[in-house]
Amino acid sequence: MSHTPHSPATDHPAPTTQAATPPVELTLEERLAFINAEMTVRLDEAAVAYEVNTAHIPIEPVDLADVITVPIDTGPAPLPDLYPTPAAALLQRAHHRLLTGGWCKDALIDENGFRCMLGSLRAEAGGDRGLEADAAAVLLDAIRREFGNDVDSVPSFNDAWAKGRVPVRMVDQAARLADARGL
Structure with a gap:
């Protein structure tokens, strides 16, 4: 009997492989983690x-006087009137003021400078009490159209909300109503 070298692949039986386990499905929270x-x-x-x-870039201090070339306290640029009628234009400006300057409740203007619905009308009316009253009347009418005649005043409506989204939206709707009425 002759001795012939055997290859290792033929000397030993092939190892048995276990069935591959399927990957574990992770929950959304685990995947996000x-x-x-x-x-x-x-x-x-x-x-x-x-x-x-x-790290190698040299940094020199910046003097803000060299950078700022306009007055700091000018505030936002005034919004051009989108409505040709005075009450509608006033309501539109009041809406813009609420969006940019902030809304508050329980005061015409709070310690942060935020304004309520009437406070924004008063600020934008520029002392014209007749125009302010006309705009406030349209605003109350717009509120009552959507929320019913149980709303007794603009301030009570304003103060009934914890957040300003609805009051601010109502000022915008009142501007459209005033424009449709030609006020």
Whole structure:
């Protein structure tokens, strides 16, 4: 009998493989946690790379007097009147003031400078009490059209809300109503 070398592949039986286990399905929260961890690592690496890449750049202090060339306290530019009629234009400006300057309740103007619905009308009316009254009447009518005749006044409606989204929207609707009426 001659001795012939055998290859290892033929000497031993093939190892048995176990059936592959299906991947475990992760919940949404688990997937989000993994993504959050991965993004945190990437952001940390990017922050380090940024620091390394910009460490050699000399930084000189900036004097704001050299940068700011306009008065600081001018406030936002006035909004052009979209409505040709005085009450509608006033309501539109009051709406813009509420959006840009902030809304409040329980006061015409609060300690932060935020205004209620009537406070914004008064500020934009520029002392014209007749125009202010006309706009307030249209505003109350717009409120009653949507919320019923149980609303007794603009201030009570304004103060009934915890957030200003609905009161501010009603000032905008009143501007459209005033325009439709030619006021």
